[in-house]
Amino acid sequence: MVFELNEDQQQIQKWVHDFAEEVMRPAAAEWDEREEFPWPIVEEAAKVGLYSFDFMANCWADETGLTIPVANEELTWGDAGLALAIQGSTLAVAGIVANGTKEQIGEWIPQCYGEPGALKLGAFCVSEPDAGSDVSSLRTKAVYDEAKDEWVLNGTKTWITNGGIANTHVVVASVDPSLKARGQASFVVPEGTPGISMGQKFKKLGIRASHTAEVVLEDCRVPGRCLLGGKDKLDERLARAREGKSSSSQAAMATFESTRPIVGAQALGIARAAYEYSLNYAKERVQFGRPIIENQAISFMLANMKTQIDAARLLVWRASWMGRNSIPFKAGEGSMSKLFAGQTAVHVTEQAIQILGGAGYVKEHPVERWYRDSKIYTIFEGTSEIQQLVIARAISGMRLN
Numbered sequence: 565m566v567f568e569l570n571e572d573q574q575q576i577q578k579w580v581h582d583f584a585e586e587v588m589r590p591a592a593a594e595w596d597e598r599e600e601f602p603w604p605i606v607e608e609a610a611k612v613g614l615y616s617f618d619f620m621a622n623c624w625a626d627e628t629g630l631t632i633p634v635a636n637e638e639l640t641w642g643d644a645g646l647a648l649a650i651q652g653s654t655l656a657v658a659g660i661v662a663n664g665t666k667e668q669i670g671e672w673i674p675q676c677y678g679e680p681g682a683l684k685l686g687a688f689c690v691s692e693p694d695a696g697s698d699v700s701s702l703r704t705k706a707v708y709d710e711a712k713d714e715w716v717l718n719g720t721k722t723w724i725t726n727g728g729i730a731n732t733h734v735v736v737a738s739v740d741p742s743l744k745a746r747g748q749a750s751f752v753v754p755e756g757t758p759g760i761s762m763g764q765k766f767k768k769l770g771i772r773a774s775h776t777a778e779v780v781l782e783d784c785r786v787p788g789r790c791l792l793g794g795k796d797k798l799d800e801r802l803a804r805a806r807e808g809k810s811s812s813s814q815a816a817m818a819t820f821e822s823t824r825p826i827v828g829a830q831a832l833g834i835a836r837a838a839y840e841y842s843l844n845y846a847k848e849r850v851q852f853g854r855p856i857i858e859n860q861a862i863s864f865m866l867a868n869m870k871t872q873i874d875a876a877r878l879l880v881w882r883a884s885w886m887g888r889n890s891i892p893f894k895a896g897e898g899s900m901s902k903l904f905a906g907q908t909a910v911h912v913t914e915q916a917i918q919i920l921g922g923a924g925y926v927k928e929h930p931v932e933r934w935y936r937d938s939k940i941y942t943i944f945e946g947t948s949e950i951q952q953l954v955i956a957r958a959i960s961g962m963r964l965n
């Protein structure tokens with residue numbers, strides 16, 4: 565592993581950074597206030613190629629695995645809410661890649677992006693009112709109608725990014741509830757399918773430019789080919805589970821394993837934004853006749869912020885490199901990266917407010933928004949406690965609770 569970014573990686577980093585600085589930063593406060601999906605910004609991202617399957621594919625092609633976290637850090641440095649609006653479809657894409665066949669990947673992934681002038685969105689629907697951290701207790705059911713070769717989906721999903729406004733929804737549902745997580749499968753619900761609708765749209769503390777809503781499935785029928793991975797593979801997996809044999813990881817978990825370092829990289833972007841802003845402020849703000857950075861209380865705070873950010877980046881890069889090179893996360897390395905980067909984002913943005921004092925608490929400066937935005941990184945795609953559980957189980961080899 566080389567810590568210096570190569571020329572291609574540096575080019576992408578600069579390209580995404582310029583977009584974040586020129587397009588996202590100036591628009592961030594407005595979309596946070598409006599609390600609506602920022603179509604014009606995503607359109608801009610599509611026009612330059614940032615919101616596209618090609619960009620995703622390019623990032624994945626990098627065998628070091630670093631292009632994805634590097635690009636994500638820059639986007640979130642621009643603004644976390646707008647970044648999630650641009651990146652929200654990626655979770656659906658990850659769900660399709662983790663569980664789908666080659667044909668399904670080819671068919672459905674372009675449906676998650678569309679093209680400039682005709683944008684499309686994807687949504688990944690796992691969480692339910694009674695199944696958040698405990699993904700194994702999903703109540704959404706998928707029943708096979710053999711006569712029509714169709715799956716019938718019923719249930720309610722909650723807190724879904726792009727939920728109800730997406731063109732393609734990837735829904736994780738239970739085929740055999742008695743098998744808990746091992747009885748689940750992922751289904752694509754294509755655009756225009758009757759029986760899928762948006763429930764309530766949530767008002768949020770942060771990342772308010774990203775759309776979060778309930779998704780309601782009422783006798784929602786999808787063709788057999790929408791079962792990701794195919795029926796033969798599912799039947800085989802269910803049979804193994806019924807015999808008590810081990811089966812491959814559950815549908816939702818396979819997706820989260822691959823996306824946790826990406827979420828860690830996003831948390832890193834906000835932390836870096838807040839650190840840079842407060843460092844500059846501390847050099848300029850004069851109290852008692854000298855810049856406040858000349859007080860050790862402030863300079864040490866900044867030293868710790870920078871140290872934590874760099875440590876988080878190393879964990880994120882390691883997990884991304886391991887994930888890209890199919891090196892198993894034997895000690896929960898993906899979870900470690902998300903856990904530490906999420907906690908770093910919350911801590912660093914809080915410290916940034918402290919360094920700005922009253923100016924940090926009001927909307928004239930972006931740090932109050934970054935503080936609100938940062939909190940989600942200890943909650944979604946597995947709370948910090950769930951990451952700790954994954955790590956504890958991995959290092960102990962025990963089925964801890």
Ligand SMILES: Cc1cc2nc3c(=O)[nH]c(=O)nc-3n(C[C@H](O)[C@H](O)[C@H](O)COP(=O)(O)OP(=O)(O)OC[C@H]3O[C@@H](n4cnc5c(N)ncnc54)[C@H](O)[C@@H]3O)c2cc1C
Pocket residue numbers: 655688689690691695696697698722723724725726768776940943944945946947948949950953965
């Ligand atoms: C803005 C936003 C966007 C989201 N986007 C999506 C999305 O696109 N798709 C999707 O499927 N979901 C999405 N989610 C849902 C998110 O993944 C869940 O909120 C998260 O997994 C936690 O579930 P929960 O909210 O039900 O909390 P709960 O599971 O009810 O947890 C509550 C508290 O109990 C703790 N806890 C629970 N179990 C344990 C345990 N065993 N040990 C220790 N502590 C425990 C948790 O850590 C937490 O502190 C989103 C959520 C938000 C807020």
